[in-house]
Amino acid sequence: MIPNSDIDTPCAACQAMEKARELPRTLMGGTTAMRAASGRYLPREPAETAQAYLDRLNRSVLFNAYRQAVRTLTGKVFSKPLVLDTPSPDIRTWCQDIDLAGRDLHNFARDVLEDAFYGVSYILVDHPPRPQGLSLAQERQSGARPYFVHVPSASLIGFRTDRQNGAERLVQARILESAQIPDGTYGDKTVSQVRVLELAPGEDGLERCVYTVWRQSPDDPGLWAVMPELSGVMSLNFIPLVPVYTNRTGFMQGTPPLIDLADLNAAHWRSSSDQETILHFTRVPLLFGKCLGPDAARLEIGPNRMIRCEAPEAELKYVEHSGSSIAAGRQALMDLEDRMAALALEPLVPRTGSQTATARAIDAAQAHCTLQAWALGLEDALKLALRYLGAWAGLPPKACGQARLTTDYGLSLDPTELTQLTQAYQAGLLSRQTVWSEMIRRGLLDDQFNPEEEEEKIRGAAPDPAGGNDSPQTPPYSGPGASRAQRP
Numbered sequence: 123m124i125p126n127s128d129i130d131t132p133c134a135a136c137q138a139m140e141k142a143r144e145l146p147r148t149l150m151g152g153t154t155a156m157r158a159a160s161g162r163y164l165p166r167e168p169a170e171t172a173q174a175y176l177d178r179l180n181r182s183v184l185f186n187a188y189r190q191a192v193r194t195l196t197g198k199v200f201s202k203p204l205v206l207d208t209p210s211p212d213i214r215t216w217c218q219d220i221d222l223a224g225r226d227l228h229n230f231a232r233d234v235l236e237d238a239f240y241g242v243s244y245i246l247v248d249h250p251p252r253p254q255g256l257s258l259a260q261e262r263q264s265g266a267r268p269y270f271v272h273v274p275s276a277s278l279i280g281f282r283t284d285r286q287n288g289a290e291r292l293v294q295a296r297i298l299e300s301a302q303i304p305d306g307t308y309g310d311k312t313v314s315q316v317r318v319l320e321l322a323p324g325e326d327g328l329e330r331c332v333y334t335v336w337r338q339s340p341d342d343p344g345l346w347a348v349m350p351e352l353s354g355v356m357s358l359n360f361i362p363l364v365p366v367y368t369n370r371t372g373f374m375q376g377t378p379p380l381i382d383l384a385d386l387n388a389a390h391w392r393s394s395s396d397q398e399t400i401l402h403f404t405r406v407p408l409l410f411g412k413c414l415g416p417d418a419a420r421l422e423i424g425p426n427r428m429i430r431c432e433a434p435e436a437e438l439k440y441v442e443h444s445g446s447s448i449a450a451g452r453q454a455l456m457d458l459e460d461r462m463a464a465l466a467l468e469p470l471v472p473r474t475g476s477q478t479a480t481a482r483a484i485d486a487a488q489a490h491c492t493l494q495a496w497a498l499g500l501e502d503a504l505k506l507a508l509r510y511l512g513a514w515a516g517l518p519p520k521a522c523g524q525a526r527l528t529t530d531y532g533l534s535l536d537p538t539e540l541t542q543l544t545q546a547y548q549a550g551l552l553s554r555q556t557v558w559s560e561m562i563r564r565g566l567l568d569d570q571f572n573p574e575e576e577e578e579k580i581r582g583a584a585p586d587p588a589g590g591n592d593s594p595q596t597p598p599y600s601g602p603g604a605s606r607a608q609r610p
Contacts, residue, residue, distance in 0.1 A: 208523025
């Protein structure tokens with residue numbers, strides 16, 4: 123063990139990124155995390171006692187629009203199974219358990235994208251240490267193979283870059299990890315460790331990726347030791363760490379793209395706490411007494427008690443709140459929820475009033491373009507990670523293939539679109555199969571819909587009343603009930 127006080131100290135860029143993620147990360151933790159943050163997002167009033175503040179904090183419940191938006195948007199990207207396009211049977215097999223922990227590539231990529239809503243997340247392409255003198259064929263025969271490791275945004279605590287032929291490249295990366303070590307006969311203890319990846323020249327003068335694992339002492343946090351059995355030299359001449367961006371601010375850097383939504387959610391948390399507090403106190407009326415004499419302090423209030431007072435000016439009554447501020451607070455919360463729904467590009471709460479077709483089209487186009495950019499960025503990152511996977515196995519880049527994600531999640535079936543598709547079919551401009559295909563894309567028909575079986579059902583049931591170009595001998599239907607025939 124040697125002193126190494128800065129091995130786990132984040133670099134300036136990583137500290138700045140994590141500072142920007144504080145609120146989104148707390149919101150993702152839900153009500154429990156927001157309560158634990160206490161005064162950071164729910165200030166204590168100047169005259170409020172510690173106990174009164176604690177009671178108010180424990181009554182507060184988070185309306186988690188931010189987490190719902192992140193998971194909804196992630197779910198849209200992965201609403202259909204990821205398609206792996208690769209000629210390599212090895213990569214196809216590896217992707218069924220891509221992280222050696224039971225996750226296939228679809229579920230692995232979904233988790234990466236959800237974490238990338240902090241701005242950037244990372245994929246490390248790793249491989250078990252290769253014994254010296256073991257050939258690639260012998261290694262593959264033993265069952266060893268490369269795999270993906272998800273490096274969450276908070277785990278990258280340092281990196282360095284340089285430029286080679288004008289391109290920026292990664293030359294060092296520090297990844298914070300945790301390890302379980304035995305503690306006594308049956309117990310265990312969690313300790314920190316830092317994996318350092320850096321490029322260094324080998325004996326042949328060529329650069330190789332060297333990895334060193336430093337583990338913290340369980341007894342003294344300031345002491346660290348190199349774990350030789352977990353350290354070594356890769357056969358790669360680059361660091362196989364791939365960034366996945368949603369809001370790129372620099373190489374290997376990003377900030378949360380939904381930070382404005384997070385700020386509104388924190389404002390809703392504070393306003394909701396105020397509303398719960400005023401409801402708590404105004405639901406119970408106050409008993410007001412006037413001129414009750416010296417025995418007022420010993421009065422017993424209850425259903426089987428009678429109160430007598432001979433003073434003519436004496437008075438005893440309940441005083442209730444007018445409720446005007448409660449209504450104002452409720453309206454303020456509803457306004458915040460509407461603004462959060464708009465920023466999330468997702469109707470998180472029901473909206474009142476009508477919306478023009480143009481406004482619907484603009485909203486759909488904006489949501490589609492933003493989500494499509496994130497999906498295509500993830501596709502590019504997965505393509506590069508698959509190439510790194512193949513590099514471990516000596517496969518050429520073309521043999522590694524790529525992963526494809528759906529980009530049809532931004533489409534929605536507007537009633538006017540269904541009418542237009544039906545009219546195009548009736549006019550013979552589209553076939554029935556094309557109309558069905560468009561309806562599947564828009565989610566009106568299930569992905570398991572079988573056009574051939576549907577054709578058999580139609581032929582066996584009755585002549586086609588629509589008269590599309592599948593049955594040109596039948597004229598287009600234009601009699602009574604034509605509008606009803608167009609409905610799904």
